[in-house]
Amino acid sequence: MKRQGTGLVMAGYGAESVVQTEDDSLLRCLTRRRTGRAVCGDRVRYKQSTPQEGTIEEILPRRNTLSRTNYRGQERILAANLDRVIVVIAAEPAPDFVLLDRYLVLAAHLDTEASILLNKTDLPGAAAPELQERLDLYRSLDYPVLTSCTKREDGLEPLRRLLVDQTSILVGQSGVGKSSLINHLVPDREARTQALSEASGQGRHTTTETTLYPLPDGGALMDSPGIRILRLGHLSRDELARGFREFRPYLDQCQFRDCVHLDEPGCAVRVAVAEGRVDSRRLQSFHLLLQEG
Numbered sequence: 001m002k003r004q005g006t007g008l009v010m011a012g013y014g015a016e017s018v019v020q021t022e023d024d025s026l027l028r029c030l031t032r033r034r035t036g037r038a039v040c041g042d043r044v045r046y047k048q049s050t051p052q053e054g055t056i057e058e059i060l061p062r063r064n065t066l067s068r069t070n071y072r073g074q075e076r077i078l079a080a081n082l083d084r085v086i087v088v089i090a091a092e093p094a095p096d097f098v099l100l101d102r103y104l105v106l107a108a109h110l111d112t113e114a115s116i117l118l119n120k121t122d123l124p125g126a127a128a129p130e131l132q133e134r135l136d137l138y139r140s141l142d143y144p145v146l147t148s149c150t151k152r153e154d155g156l157e158p159l160r161r162l163l164v165d166q167t168s169i170l171v172g173q174s175g176v177g178k179s180s181l182i183n184h185l186v187p188d189r190e191a192r193t194q195a196l197s198e199a200s201g202q203g204r205h206t207t208t209e210t211t212l213y214p215l216p217d218g219g220a221l222m223d224s225p226g227i228r229i230l231r232l233g234h235l236s237r238d239e240l241a242r243g244f245r246e247f248r249p250y251l252d253q254c255q256f257r258d259c260v261h262l263d264e265p266g267c268a269v270r271v272a273v274a275e276g277r278v279d280s281r282r283l284q285s286f287h288l289l290l291q292e293g
């Protein structure tokens with residue numbers, strides 16, 4: 001058996017990945033050293049060797065990649081070819097807005113749409129004024145803010161509409177409900193997960209790897225593991241600053257080209273903060289991300 005074709009990577013496990021072929025079957029594929037690792041969302045050219053196995057001959061050019069920097073300072077790609085990043089937050093676990101800003105910076109760097117989704121609206125904390133005020137800040141920056149509750153099946157329709165014909169990824173802290181949302185949005189989720197873990201030979205499939213699910217109305221949705229430490233070391237200082245979209249009009253107006261907007265004279269960003277055009281918490285966030293890398 002030597003069949004060839006083009007497929008879509010459902011999940012990558014290091015040198016191995018699971019590829020969905022044109023006829024909807026799942027192949028466990030090994031990557032060749034020269035092709036590099038395939039990641040969730042990659043389009044690949046594969047060669048089939050047995051009914052269940054094959055090799056990846058080529059990773060087709062990626063439109064974009066979502067990556068982070070690992071503890072060794074190397075860039076690690078989590079997913080490719082994204083149209084939309086949806087940052088999921090909830091009243092519990094308590095939102096980490098610096099992490100939210102990290103994801104928004106990554107989305108800006110990818111040149112994709114970014115949305116914020118407040119899940120678990122059944123929790124009383126979801127209506128807390130501090131949380132709502134914070135969400136208003138992001139609305140004022142033109143980030144769409146959606147709400148949902150998987151317990152009461154609330155808000156899922158607007159979310160479904162947002163996802164149609166696009167490749168989207170759910171990201172965010174562990175425990176905010178990303179996988180629960182997938183359960184509601186992907187009707188055959190359980191069967192798919194089962195098929196995926198059988199094809200991958202990884203045993204029970206957990207959200208340790210980013211995983212792609214085709215959506216019934218067209219498009220695809222990816223589940224990702226909640227990452228505690230999301231480093232942005234692969235981004236330059238300028239890319240980091242431009243990820244804060246409201247800073248952009250001021251970045252070229254600072255007196256010093258390498259201004260980090262701390263205490264340099266003639267800093268246009270700090271003037272914007274003082275005049276209330278930029279929220280000071282976002283500048284704080286920027287400084288934290290700059291420090292932590």
Ligand SMILES: Nc1nc2c(ncn2[C@@H]2O[C@H](COP(=O)(O)OP(=O)(O)OP(=O)(O)O)[C@@H](O)[C@H]2O)c(=O)[nH]1
Binds near residue numbers: 148173175225
């Ligand atoms: N009250 C409430 N709980 C929810 C809701 N959605 C999910 N949960 C619960 O939140 C917990 C975590 O949900 P998961 O879907 O596993 O969260 P996750 O974001 O996938 O977490 P990781 O995979 O660790 O990143 C589970 O106990 C869910 O039952 C909701 O709308 N309301």
Ligand SMILES: [Mg+2]
Binds near residue numbers: 179207223224
């Ligand atoms: Mg999960």
Ligand SMILES: [Zn+2]
Binds near residue numbers: 260262268270
């Ligand atoms: Zn400045």
